[in-house]
Amino acid sequence: MNIGIVCYPTFGGSGVLATELGKALSEKGHNIHFITYQQPVRLGGFHTNIFYHEVRVPTYPLFDYPPYETALASTMVDVILNNNLDILHVHYAIPHASAAYMARQILLKQGIEIPVITTLHGTDITLVGRDKTYSPVVTFSMNESAALTAVSKNLRDETYKNFKIEREIEVIYNFVDAKRFNKKALTPFRQVIAPNGERILLHASNFRKVKRVDDVMRIFEIVNAKVPSKLLLVGDGPERSTVEAMCRESDACKDIRFLGRQEEMEDILAVSDLFILPSEYESFGLVALEAMAAEVPVISTNAGGLPEINIDGVTGFTSKVGDVQSMANHTLKIFSDPVLFENLKKNALAQAQKFDIDNIVPQYENLYRRVLEEKSTTVAVK
Numbered sequence: 001m002n003i004g005i006v007c008y009p010t011f012g013g014s015g016v017l018a019t020e021l022g023k024a025l026s027e028k029g030h031n032i033h034f035i036t037y038q039q040p041v042r043l044g045g046f047h048t049n050i051f052y053h054e055v056r057v058p059t060y061p062l063f064d065y066p067p068y069e070t071a072l073a074s075t076m077v078d079v080i081l082n083n084n085l086d087i088l089h090v091h092y093a094i095p096h097a098s099a100a101y102m103a104r105q106i107l108l109k110q111g112i113e114i115p116v117i118t119t120l121h122g123t124d125i126t127l128v129g130r131d132k133t134y135s136p137v138v139t140f141s142m143n144e145s146a147a148l149t150a151v152s153k154n155l156r157d158e159t160y161k162n163f164k165i166e167r168e169i170e171v172i173y174n175f176v177d178a179k180r181f182n183k184k185a186l187t188p189f190r191q192v193i194a195p196n197g198e199r200i201l202l203h204a205s206n207f208r209k210v211k212r213v214d215d216v217m218r219i220f221e222i223v224n225a226k227v228p229s230k231l232l233l234v235g236d237g238p239e240r241s242t243v244e245a246m247c248r249e250s251d252a253c254k255d256i257r258f259l260g261r262q263e264e265m266e267d268i269l270a271v272s273d274l275f276i277l278p279s280e281y282e283s284f285g286l287v288a289l290e291a292m293a294a295e296v297p298v299i300s301t302n303a304g305g306l307p308e309i310n311i312d313g314v315t316g317f318t319s320k321v322g323d324v325q326s327m328a329n330h331t332l333k334i335f336s337d338p339v340l341f342e343n344l345k346k347n348a349l350a351q352a353q354k355f356d357i358d359n360i361v362p363q364y365e366n367l368y369r370r371v372l373e374e375k376s377t378t379v380a381v382k
Contacts, residue, residue, distance in 0.1 A: 001030045001031070001086045001087065001368060001372075002030075002031045002033070002083060002084055002085045002086050002087075003022075003025060003030055003031065003032055003033065003085065003086065003087055003088075003089060003368065004033045004035055004076070004079060004080065004083075004085045004087070004088040004089065005018055005021070005022045005032060005033065005034050005035070005089050005090075005091070006018075006034075006035045006036065006072070006076070006088065006089070006090040006091065006096045006099075006100065007019065007034070007036055007040065007090075007091040007092065007096070008036065008091075008092060009036045009037065009038045009039060009040040009041060009043075010041065010206070012121075012206055013121060013122065013151075013174065013283075013284065013285075013286040013287070014091045014092045014119075014121035014122070014124075015040055015041070015042070015091070016041075016042055016286060017091065017119075017121070017151070017174050017175070017286060018040070018089075018091040018119075019034070019040040019041070019042040019043050020042060020175070020177070020357070021175075021361065021364060022034060022043075022050060023042075023043070023047065023050065024177075024357055024361045025361065025364070025365070026047050026049045026050045028361070028365070029049070030049070031049045031051070031083075032047075032049065032050045032051065033051045033052075033053060033079055033083055033085060034050070034051070034052045034053065035053045035055065035072070035075055035076060035079055036052075036054075036055060037054065037055045037056075037057070037068070038054065039052050039054075040052075041261075041263060042263065044263070051083070053075060053078075053079045054075075055068070055071050055072050055075045056071065056075075057071040058071075068095065069095040069098065069099045069102075070099075070102075072095065072096070072099040073099040073100075073102040073103045073106070074103075076088065076099065076100060076103035077103045077106050077107060080103065080107060080112070080114055081107070081110075081112070085114060086114075086368075086372060087114065087115050087116075087117065087368050087371065087372060088100055088103075088104075088114050088115070088116045088117070089116075089117045089119065089364075089368075090116060090117070090118050090119070091119045091121060092119075092120075092121050092124045093118060093120055093124040093125065093138050093141060093142060094124045094134060094138060096118070097116070097118045097138070097141035097142060097144075097145060098137050098138070098140075098141040100116045100118070100141070100145075101116070101140075101141050101144050104116055104144075113375060115146035115147075115371045115372065115374075115375050116144075116145050116146055117145060117146060117147045117148075117149065117367065117368070117371060118141070118142055118145040118147075118148050118149070119149045119150070119151065119172075120142075120148070120149065120150045120151070120155055120156075120159060120169070120283075121151055121155075121283060121284075122151070122155060122281070122282070122283030122284070122304075123210070123281075123283075124138070125138075125155060125158060125159050125162065125163070125283075135163070138163070139163045139164055139165075142159075142163065142165060142167075143164075143165065143166045143167060145167075146371045146374070146375070147167075147170065147367055147370075147371050148165070148167055148168070148169045148170070149169065149170045149171070149172045149367070150169050150170075150171055150172075150283075151171075151172070151173060151174045151283055151284045151305070152171065152173065152174075152283055152284045152304070152305030152308050153171050153305070153308060154283065154304050154305040154308065155283040155284070155304070155305060156169045156171050158283075158304075170367065172360065172363045172364060172367070173284070173308075173355055173360060174284045174286045174289060174355065174360075175289075175355050175356065175357045175359070175360035175361065176286070176289045176290050176292075176293045176352055176355055176356065176357065177293075177356070177357045178293045178349070178352050178353050178356045178357075180266055180293075181265075181266045181269060181290050181293035181294040181352075182293055182294060182295065182349060183266055183267075183270050183294070184270065185270040185271045186267065186270065186271065189267065189271055190271040193230055193232070193257070193271060194230050196228065197228075198228040198229050198230050198255070199223075199227055199228070199229040199230070199273045199274070199335055200229070200230050200231075200232060200271055200272050200273050200274075201220060201223070201229055201230070201231045201232070201272070201273065201274050201275075201276055201331070202231075202232045202234065202268065202269065202272040202274070202275050202276070202291070202296070203216045203231070203232070203233055203234070203235075203275070203276045203277065204233075204234035204235050204262075204265065204268075204275075204287050205234075205235045205237070205277075205279075205287065206235055206236070206237040207235050207236055207237025207238060207239040207240045207243065208237050208238060208239060209238075209239060209280075210279055210280045210281055211237075211239070211277075211278075211279050211280075212278045212279060212280055212321070212322070213233070213239055213240075213243045214239070214242065214243060214246060215278040215322065215324050215327070216231070216233070216243075216276050216278060217231075217243060217246050217247065217250065217256075218324045218328075219276060219278065219299070219324050219327050219328045219331065220252060220255075220256070220276075221250060221251075221252050222324070222325070222328035222332075223328050223331050223332060223335075224252045224255055225252075226332060227332065227335050227336075228255075229255060230255050230256075230257070231252075231255060231256045231257070232257050232259055232268065232272065233256065233257065233258050233259065234259045234260070234261070234262050234265070234268060235260070235261060235262075236260055236261050240258070244258065265287075265290060266290075266294065269290065269291055269293075269294035269296055270294055272291070272294070272296050273296070273335075274296060274297055274298075274299060274316075274331060274334065274335075275287075275288060275291035275296045275297070275298045275299070275316075276298075276299045276300075276327070276331075277298060277299070277300040277301070277306070277310075278299075278300065278301050278319075278321070278322075278324075278327060279300070279301055279303060279304075279306070279321075280301070280303060280321050281303050281304045282300075282301075282303060282304045282305060282306050283304050283305050284304075284305045284306075284308070284309065285300065285304075285305065285306045285309055285310065288300060288306065288309060288310055289309055289352055289355055290352075291348070292309070292310075292315055292348035292349065292351055292352035293348075293349065293352035293353075295345040295346070295348055295349045296345070296348065297315060297316040297334060297341070297344035297345060297348050298310045298315060298316035298348065299316055299317055299319075299327050299330055299331055300316065300317075300318050300319075301318060301319060301320065301321045301323075302318040302319065302320065302321075303321050306318065309351065309355070311347075311351065314344070314347045314351070315344060315347050315348040315351045316330075316344060316348065317330035317333075317334075
């Protein structure tokens with residue numbers, strides 16, 4: 001199949017999932033065309049059947065805000081026409097689903113029908129999409145998609161709750177390449193970070209308020225006061241300066257490292273003992289799943305779709321949003337009980353393997369085939 005994938009090219013879960021999906025599909029012989037404003041961060045190296053099409057948005061004095069959605073729709077039309085795409089898969093509803101609808105209408109005028117699949121990832125539904133400024137367009141675009149998927153049951157239910165959806169939302173979970181993340185730690189790397197055998201805690205995110213990175217700091221301060229530890233903070237974003245200021249005022253600052261954005265998370269996870277994700281909301285929590293694949297137990301909130309992957313007391317522990325003390329207590333409990341620690345590590349890997357790429361990608365392939373069959377049937381009837 002010739003498949004177009006539209007996504008944000010950033011470190012966020014939607015962009016990572018879309019990119020990894022495209023790479024996996026290309027390895028199975030499909031031709032993948034990424035359409036976005038810059039090359040996706042996870043799209044490294046050369047792939048013979050992966051193509052990247054940049055969306056260029058001209059700037060004019062007339063526009064205070066360049067019309068990205070219009071440029072995106074035009075680029076979609078161009079790519080579909082010149083590469084004979086069979087299907088268009090857009091990740092994150094805003095503005096990709098509405099731009100895809102516009103492109104589809106343009107192509108219909110030329111006698112070309114391109115099915116659009118929309119995958120919902122989280123804040124496009126739970127935060128931005130619910131805003132009255134966007135809600136009518138988001139609702140319409142979702143209902144006009146040939147198929148609609150969500151990355152967790154929680155996100156599916158939230159979508160039904162907050163939008164008038166006229167079609168079924170199919171749950172296709174996020175996935176992880178378990179073999180990629182399940183690797184041995186580089187001993188010299190760990191010794192540099194924790195030269196005296198300290199425990200290594202890890203958090204990775206885009207440093208937005210919803211991630212509650214300040215809670216990570218508070219959890220670490222409690223833990224570090226009782227168990228010598230190091231904290232690695234991976235990522236960047238609007239809250240980083242606030243968290244850095246907190247660090248400078250903390251007695252634990254010498255034990256905290258800001259690593260910035262990192263593409264090769266598997267090496268960092270391999271030396272980590274525990275992953276902390278105290279988010280106010282996660283539709284799924286892909287980075288937590290990657291941690292589990294590396295046999296790293298997870299301390300998280302019980303918000304959104306997190307309980308669907310991080311099973312309380314089995315793969316780690318969950319707590320209410322903002323309950324820093326509970327999350328710190330769970331961390332200390334793990335570090336004080338070697339048997340529990342080992343069991344959590346084994347269970348985390350077993351749980352991650354349920355979401356392995358080899359189990360999930362075929363679900364998308366089956367969806368593509370089903371949508372194309374429905375299109376053929378519709379055309380035949382006409």
